[in-house]
Amino acid sequence: MGPLAAAPRSPPNVAVRVIPLVRDLAARALDTAQVRGASYADARFVHREVEEGHIRNGHPEALSRHDAAGLSVRAIADGAWGFAASQILTATEADRIAAQAVAIARASALVKALPVRLAPVTPVVATYRTPVEIDPFTVPFGERMNLLLRADRAMRTVPGLRTTRASFEVWRETKHFASLEGARIDQVLVETGCGIEAEAVGHGEMQRRSYPNSGARHQNTGGWEFVLRQDLVGQAPRIAEEAVALLTAKPCPRDVRTSVILAGNQVALQVHESCGHPIELDRALGSEAAFAGTSFLTPACLDTFRYGSEHVNIQIDSILPGGLGTFGFDDEGVPASQGWAVKEGRFVGYLMSRETAAALGRAPNGTMRADGWARLPLIRMTNVSLMPGPWRLADLIADTDDGILMDTNRSWSIDDRRLNFQFGTEIAWEIKGGKLGPVLRNATYTGLTPEFWRSCDAVCGPADWVMWGTPNCGKGQPGQSAHTGHGAAPARFRGVRVGVMR
Amino acid sequence: MTPRGPGVFGEEALRDACARALHATEGDQAEALVVGRTQALTRFANNAIHQNVASTGADLRIRVVRGKRVAAVWTNRLDPEGLAEAARRAGELAGLAPENPEWPGLPAGGHGADVAGYVEATATTPPEVRARLAARICDPVRAAGLRAAGYVATAVSEVAVASTLGTWAYHAGSVAEVQVVAIGDGGSAYADRVAADLGALDPEAAATEAITAARRAQAPRDVGPGTYEVVLLPYAVADVVEFLGSELTGLAVEEGHSFVAGRLGERVTGEAVTLTEDPCDRDGLPRGFDFEGVPTARLTLIESGLARAVVHDSQTAARARAANTGHALASETPHPLPMHLRLEPGSAASPEALVRGVRRGILVTRFWYTRWVHPLRTVVTGMTRDGTFWIEDGEIAYPIKSLRFTQSYHEALTGVIAMTRTLKLQRLDLWDFDAGSIRVPAVHLGAFEFTG
Numbered sequence: 042m043g044p045l046a047a048a049p050r051s052p053p054n055v056a057v058r059v060i061p062l063v064r065d066l067a068a069r070a071l072d073t074a075q076v077r078g079a080s081y082a083d084a085r086f087v088h089r090e091v092e093e094g095h096i097r098n099g100h101p102e103a104l105s106r107h108d109a110a111g112l113s114v115r116a117i118a119d120g121a122w123g124f125a126a127s128q129i130l131t132a133t134e135a136d137r138i139a140a141q142a143v144a145i146a147r148a149s150a151l152v153k154a155l156p157v158r159l160a161p162v163t164p165v166v167a168t169y170r171t172p173v174e175i176d177p178f179t180v181p182f183g184e185r186m187n188l189l190l191r192a193d194r195a196m197r198t199v200p201g202l203r204t205t206r207a208s209f210e211v212w213r214e215t216k217h218f219a220s221l222e223g224a225r226i227d228q229v230l231v232e233t234g235c236g237i238e239a240e241a242v243g244h245g246e247m248q249r250r251s252y253p254n255s256g257a258r259h260q261n262t263g264g265w266e267f268v269l270r271q272d273l274v275g276q277a278p279r280i281a282e283e284a285v286a287l288l289t290a291k292p293c294p295r296d297v298r299t300s301v302i303l304a305g306n307q308v309a310l311q312v313h314e315s316c317g318h319p320i321e322l323d324r325a326l327g328s329e330a331a332f333a334g335t336s337f338l339t340p341a342c343l344d345t346f347r348y349g350s351e352h353v354n355i356q357i358d359s360i361l362p363g364g365l366g367t368f369g370f371d372d373e374g375v376p377a378s379q380g381w382a383v384k385e386g387r388f389v390g391y392l393m394s395r396e397t398a399a400a401l402g403r404a405p406n407g408t409m410r411a412d413g414w415a416r417l418p419l420i421r422m423t424n425v426s427l428m429p430g431p432w433r434l435a436d437l438i439a440d441t442d443d444g445i446l447m448d449t450n451r452s453w454s455i456d457d458r459r460l461n462f463q464f465g466t467e468i469a470w471e472i473k474g475g476k477l478g479p480v481l482r483n484a485t486y487t488g489l490t491p492e493f494w495r496s497c498d499a500v501c502g503p504a505d506w507v508m509w510g511t512p513n514c515g516k517g518q519p520g521q522s523a524h525t526g527h528g529a530a531p532a533r534f535r536g537v538r539v540g541v542m543r
Numbered sequence: 544m545t546p547r548g549p550g551v552f553g554e555e556a557l558r559d560a561c562a563r564a565l566h567a568t569e570g571d572q573a574e575a576l577v578v579g580r581t582q583a584l585t586r587f588a589n590n591a592i593h594q595n596v597a598s599t600g601a602d603l604r605i606r607v608v609r610g611k612r613v614a615a616v617w618t619n620r621l622d623p624e625g626l627a628e629a630a631r632r633a634g635e636l637a638g639l640a641p642e643n644p645e646w647p648g649l650p651a652g653g654h655g656a657d658v659a660g661y662v663e664a665t666a667t668t669p670p671e672v673r674a675r676l677a678a679r680i681c682d683p684v685r686a687a688g689l690r691a692a693g694y695v696a697t698a699v700s701e702v703a704v705a706s707t708l709g710t711w712a713y714h715a716g717s718v719a720e721v722q723v724v725a726i727g728d729g730g731s732a733y734a735d736r737v738a739a740d741l742g743a744l745d746p747e748a749a750a751t752e753a754i755t756a757a758r759r760a761q762a763p764r765d766v767g768p769g770t771y772e773v774v775l776l777p778y779a780v781a782d783v784v785e786f787l788g789s790e791l792t793g794l795a796v797e798e799g800h801s802f803v804a805g806r807l808g809e810r811v812t813g814e815a816v817t818l819t820e821d822p823c824d825r826d827g828l829p830r831g832f833d834f835e836g837v838p839t840a841r842l843t844l845i846e847s848g849l850a851r852a853v854v855h856d857s858q859t860a861a862r863a864r865a866a867n868t869g870h871a872l873a874s875e876t877p878h879p880l881p882m883h884l885r886l887e888p889g890s891a892a893s894p895e896a897l898v899r900g901v902r903r904g905i906l907v908t909r910f911w912y913t914r915w916v917h918p919l920r921t922v923v924t925g926m927t928r929d930g931t932f933w934i935e936d937g938e939i940a941y942p943i944k945s946l947r948f949t950q951s952y953h954e955a956l957t958g959v960i961a962m963t964r965t966l967k968l969q970r971l972d973l974w975d976f977d978a979g980s981i982r983v984p985a986v987h988l989g990a991f992e993f994t995g
Binding site: 093095097100101102103104105106107108109110111113121122123124125126127128141144145146148149151152153154181182183186187190203204240242245246247326327328329330331334415416417451452453454455456457461463465483485487518519520521538541542543 | 875
């Protein structure tokens, strides 16, 4: 048995048992692809296991487990790409999808530009496993659901709520990657997430507060220790009180320019939308033009474009602990790495695949990831993080004469070149004379990406810096959902247009 | 599994898989749901195919009920051993679930095989055919001095539901779609076509539509924020209808964030607006039952501007003491949704006829990245994309740059001036599954707020 079977505190599971079979199937598929005329091929097996629980208004609404496994083959033939996938794990089916991938590649070649070129990568035989303190799959379901029930009850101690929700998700992918170049990589990636929400209705308003993040949950790679660190039960009454208070709070001022301090979870989303996506090189080269869009950061901008102020340092990383983009190797067999997207305000690096890196004459940085067994790897954010500055949040507020503190995303939209954005947050506070004032509701802000990041004059430091997770990033046709990491701390932006909604 | 009859997996094989799963289950009640997706998508950009994929898969959900304890297990291992394992785990998990006092029991459903929307030739389209169709789009776009991006896709969706209450329902449907964005150095334009039968699609017509608009879209000018009269092409109208539909549900009313909460019978839009949920609309992508196997009711949700009804699944219906309208999703938590919405047509001959009715205003091809700002007020923000034009004295005067809007969708529909008499079909894609369709006209609105 390989190292994957030696999981600490992890019970045997289907995927671990089928790994030897999977290696044989992948090897066979590669042989078949080569015999059929593929000049390059890789085969990927993925077994995804997800367990989740949902509480609504004090009652269990869902408790479930998901298992999905399959094999895919990606091949280049006649200089063009083909891809085929199946959930049937037999030798016959492995042969069938390998032949299908090659046949599809030949069809692609009927409408091709230049032959596909891949930047070189050293093929490795390697394993990687997400470090976990408490394997979340071994925590009894009763214990997991009880934690949610307690958090839900703690929210409901506050009168005036219409709806409460609490949820967890634990996630494991067991993966095998093999290529005709000789790579053989086994990985087990583990993620754990959780969240609570309180909603209040009245005074012609519906207001929601979420914790630790919106979109139902906050998520990291790691074990159940992540959930315990969030202190859902302890934070629940505050979240509930804020939801009720928002119903009668002052509206966000309409259409003014002011200083804005964004909480870390909103900075994370701002980085995701206005930096993470435009630094995807496939977008910049036009591959996503019909759907996700292109990028204002064209290759001509590389190393010269002033993206933000000197306080803005944004890292591309797949190594930092906890990030949803943390792994050993991407789905092309490129190792995890660290580099810069934005250094002291200057745009210096893209997220790159082997194919797009070759087009630019650079080395790939390991960002190709697929959503499960049935999808083609695409350039996806790994951990795209705003690195810490020197400030503490309390000092930053004290340093702000007139402004607004905005916390936890509620609404997010950005154009297809990633320039014109508008975001709303669940809650905001007025800042006057360096002090936090009353709560504001329906806060929104809008801007143009470089203008906005150039207005950044302060970023908080390591004490306020959190590795946030976005477990629902959409891209590609057919659609794929990726899990991306974003380290971020609160940051201040000057002269921001706020209050867009009437 | 050997398919027999319509579908990729087929009714018989899925009935067998469901029966095996139910047979292996211990509990008071059990339900098996299969969602099958067979997809092939040929994607092009810069006038060449750059991604080209095919996959076949089906996931089975087994839901087990023990008293008021419920749990679900999904698996894509449809062999007898895999099904038995999933059934065993679901029973075990149901034993561990806390009691849900609101659990109403599984619904008793059932529906005859629903395969009228399945076209075998579409389901078995070879990759060379998709590639040639892509060429028929890319070639004229290139000849026009533009770059094409888009796709040609064929897919089969299958849904099967069985339960220990005797429910059996099966649906197979095919979908073919071409999408094209024609891109020049100064602007772009969009077109798509959707049908159950690939043979019914006209890729050249889509290419011509995109090329004609893209030629007009070059060198766009700035137009400042403000409230303008608009003509929305059906691509944009579908977005409005989809957002409103998501709030016309029993859950949204129960949780107090629907614009019709407490307002059934009252006026919520202009009189010209009638919004119908019609699961068996043969001009759409019909499916006559929901993901619990319950036949889906045909409902008028908004009738001549008056809020009339919302959709329910078994759980929201039980909590509201209302009738189950058969609108359950295959979602983790109960989340009823209208999946076959139709905005009833007007009388205008074409979008061009709508433009002729505008003195000064904006023509919007499609919206992009639309998100709720305030669900209760149906305020949505988003961008226009791939063809935004200034209208002057009933004619398209010049292209303008994409604009951001922040607008209450239902309030926008209070100002419907005219609509086309033909409807455009759009897919309703949920979790990358063809869950249904939306049919809408082009619409001329009196006021729409652009904010940046």
